[in-house]
Amino acid sequence: MSSENLKQEYQALQEELRSHNYRYHVLNDPVVSDYEFDQMLKRLREIEADHPDWVTSDSPTQRAGAEPLDKFTKVEHPAPILSLGNAFGKEDIRDWYERIARLDDRVRNTDFVVEPKLDGLTVVLHYQNGVFTQGATRGNGEVGEDITENLRTIKALPLRIPVDEKGTQPPSRLVVRGEALITKDDFEKLNQRLEKEGKKTYLNPRNTAAGSLRQLDSRMTAKRPLTLLVYAIVEAENGEVPNTQWESLNFLRQLGFPVSDASQQCKTIDDAIAICLDTDPDSFPFEIDGMVIKVNDLDLADDLGVVGKDPRGAIAYKFPAKSVTTRLEDIRVNVGRTGVITPYAVLEPVEIGGVVVRQATLHNFDFISEKDIRIGDRVLVKRAGEVIPYVIGPIEDVRTGNEVKYTPPKTCPSCGEPIMNPEGEVAYYCTNSACPAQLVRNLEHFVSRSAMDIFGLGINLVEQLVDAGLVNDIADLYTLTKKELLRLEGFADKKAANLINAIANSKSQPLYRLITGLGIRGVGQVAAQDLADRYRDLEALSQVTQSEIESIEGFGPNIAESIVEWFEIPENQEILRKLKTNGVWPVEEPAEEQCPQPLEGLTFVVTGTLPTLSRTEAKDLIEANGGKVTSSVSGNTNYLVLGENPGSKYDQAQKKNIPILSEDELKNLIEERTP
Ligand code: IVH
Secondary structure (H helix, E strand, O other): OOHHHHHHHHHHHHHHHHHHHHHHHOOOOOOOOHHHHHHHHHHHHHHHHHOHHHOOOOOOOOOOOOOOOOOOOEEEOOOOOOOOEEEOOHHHHHHHHHHHHHHOHHHHHOOEEEEEEEOOEEEEEEEEOOEEEEEEEOOOOOEEEEOHHHHHOOOOOOOEOOOOOOOOOOOOEEEEEEEEEOOHHHHHHHHHHHHHOOOOOOOOHHHHHHHHHOOOOHHHHOOOOOEEEEEEEEEEEOOOOOOEHHHHHHHHHHOOOOOOOOOEEEOOHHHHHHHHHHOOHHHOOOOEEEEEEEEOEHHHHHHHOEEOOEEOOEEEEEOOOEEEEEEEEEEEEEEOOOOEEEEEEEEEEEEEOOEEEEEEEOOOHHHHHHOOOOEOOEEEEEEOOOOOOEEEEEOHHHOOOOOEOOOOOOEOOOOOOEEEOOOOOOOEEEOOOOOHHHHHHHHHHHHOOOOOOOOOOOHHHHHHHHHOOOOOOHHHHHHOOHHHHHOOOOOOHHHHHHHHHHHHHHHHOOHHHHHHHOOOOOOOHHHHHHHHHHHOOHHHHHOOOHHHHHOOOOOOHHHHHHHHHHHHOHHHHHHHHHHHHOOOOOOOOOOOOOOOOOOOOOEEEEEOEOOOOOHHHHHHHHHHOOOEEOOOOOOOOOEEEEOEOOOHHHHHHHHOOOOEEOHHHHHHHHHHHOO
16 A cells, blocks of 8 residues: 555544544444454554654544653643632522622623532643643642643543534634543442452542542553543633633534533523532432532623632532441540630541541530430431531430440540630630640641641641640740751751751741731631731731721621730730741731722733733733733723734624733833833
């Protein structure tokens, strides 16, 4: 056969295999047997062996995995990969609806899409001119890990988007978001096989899918029965993309992506609620942990904006908890950061929804006595979403008489001091402010990632420092010396120097992190940021009155009281004094309120490739100058920043008569508006 004819055969075979792969893994409607498919693939491999230069990354042979990697590289997402707010019942859904309807009238006329909330691993897939070029995990929402080689092994993932019958090309650049998962059936089969082989079985499909995709060796990933469902277009360039969620799902389906057919479009929020409540998760072939309700109009969804990491335009309805019964083996207590003593149940290990549960919370001591929970009882335990499992109550009918009534401890299990139960409160406290357990919890919180973020200082080390008497409060961390650390077990020169360094570096953390780290009841990162913005240093914050704090939006009387109380405690004043002496005294620079930001009040959309700035750099530049960047063009867009090969946003902006800026013009605009 001439080389030309062979190449033709090769290309035809590729097309045919692609189409059978799609029919089998996406449509679940194969038209050839596995044997026939394997024969064709074998032939393709033979041709490729003779003509390695013909092989492209989207060849059907390229799904078997590649050489192992040393580590995953980072991938910056083109737009934030947001999370979702939760609703646990119809009231929560209604509250969400009313909240967004108050923000924007258009919500009252929009329709919704209700989709299954897939319990897998979020993936972000990049296509250039229809070819799959890169795939990433969600990571922190801004930057994920490059798992391209692993994703390539998923047969339901198109390695190439076929050109349709009309010859329509897909957008030149397309970024799609979806969830990689393992079906319940495939998971069962996988475990049966592992069991037969005498190997360790997996606990649940989600963790197996996530673990398989985090393999550095993609040949291992190829052995796992992973599949995929996509549900959103993150970004598209050069090509019309739909402006409703419902059409986006259809569009993705037409392009050859696997899209769940369980999604429904509905006219009103009542219909959406009814779908959520009527859905039985057990009727799905894969695990879902809820339903997602999305505002169908994507411009409106975009305009509604984001709270934290959750877009306002969508909400996840979580199914009610799963429950099982097991034996309560013991009741033990934990000492919290504020000295609160809470009981927890030690359980005979039991599986709930694919997770083995060994402990569950018992809420408080009143709960134990009200429910008459006894050690040895069979108890009903629930687990819902990511929350800690909790005990519902005993099953009294099956008592044997050997169960033992429980009495709360009189003394703190950590320091041995008496436990207090203030009148009218359910909580029991250890009031010894020097209690090591409290101190450990306090320090643990202070050094944690949400507070001072001191790298390398984990719970074991914190315990070691407290046990050795080297640290009696958070401020003592800053007077630790290398010599002291070297006396501790497991410390060598390098480890000691690293820790001292990490602690010293934390002195330059911003004020809100220090405020968070103080562990004032009710003051998390968000409240701490508000306080830091307003008071700028701990000196000013320590002087505030309760009514002053209550006048800040979002601060109620309880949190105001706990802030004032914290600063009144002499031990805490001493901690502040020590922090200041040791140079742990961040001061928040005044916000640039006095001088308005050049782009304040303006909303931008960036599209196409700019001459010098990457899209993220352009976004950072706009935001650093007080402007807002959204991902789609809407009535609120003031300017479109246009680069080469723009997407449909350019057409949309033109239709709406939105002024267009080049990169240079954007820079000029900033300059002109800078006072
Ligand atoms: S939409 C702005 N739709 O659930 C878009 N997310 O708990 C926000 N998830 O991080 C996400 N199924 O990874 C969306 N049908 C679905 C989903 C879904 C599963 C994941 C998603 C998100 C997480 C939030």
